[in-house]
């Protein structure tokens with residue numbers, strides 16, 4: 442008898458032990474943010490990991506199945522995922538998370554977007570026609586997005602609304618403290634000149650006062666060409682312009698970086714662009730710790 446009551450109790454309480462909000466994210470930074478805010482209330486999956494270029498992935502069946510069950514889809518947007526998300530959405534056929542519905546959260550729509558082109562020549566292959574989509578590289582953007590996201594989660598799961606709001610408040614408090622500490626450390630980086638592989642870092646540059654002087658890609662999304670690299674070598678070679686770093690993300694080939702670095706003496710540096718992009722970048726806090734550690738290590 443007691444056993445029956447116990448089993449009945451388990452059956453009644455089992456659903457409570459499950460997450461209340463199924464979150465599917467396009468990029469790992471938004472998965473990390475959803476967990477910071479929602480904690481055990483959320484079950485998360487990310488379409489991409491830090492060693493994949495979020496511009497290009499395959500709409501695999503396992504991703505379609507996860508998106509089909511999601512209550513909330515969080516993506517950077519600004520056409521970062523244009524190559525695969527529309528197909529994934531159409532195959533998943535989940536109206537809750539379609540753009541325009543409250544289950545779709547486009548992070549870039551909440552922050553001031555940089556590099557919005559006056560006109561776009563798609564024939565040249567520019568992959569940032571809506572402005573630069575790599576918004577996570579400035580922690581002030583994450584601050585704004587966290588506030589909006591906590592509100593959206595509360596809206597989608599009203600029974601736990603207070604817990605999401607509180608999760609948001611707690612995160613913001615810790616995040617603001619972290620930003621102040623990062624800014625204390627980063628002062629010496631202001632004005633440093635950087636060559637970047639892809640325009641992945643404009644928000645980081647804007648935050649830290651780094652100056653982008655060249656890109657290894659001739660146009661965003663077009664891999665470095667021999668011609669373009671020779672031009673850079675002329676620019677930064679002997680008696681040429683100076684720069685402090687050649688920066689690339691973990692999913693970019695190191696070939697062009699190292700080629701230019703060897704010939705110019707400018708240090709080539711890998712920076713994690715999102716959570717999981719280096720051994721140390723295990724959450725949003727350690728992501729920015731590690732970015733600064735790496736920049737400052739070259740500096741010292």
Ligand SMILES: [Zn+2]
Pocket residue numbers: 496568569574575639640641661
């Ligand atoms: Zn890009």
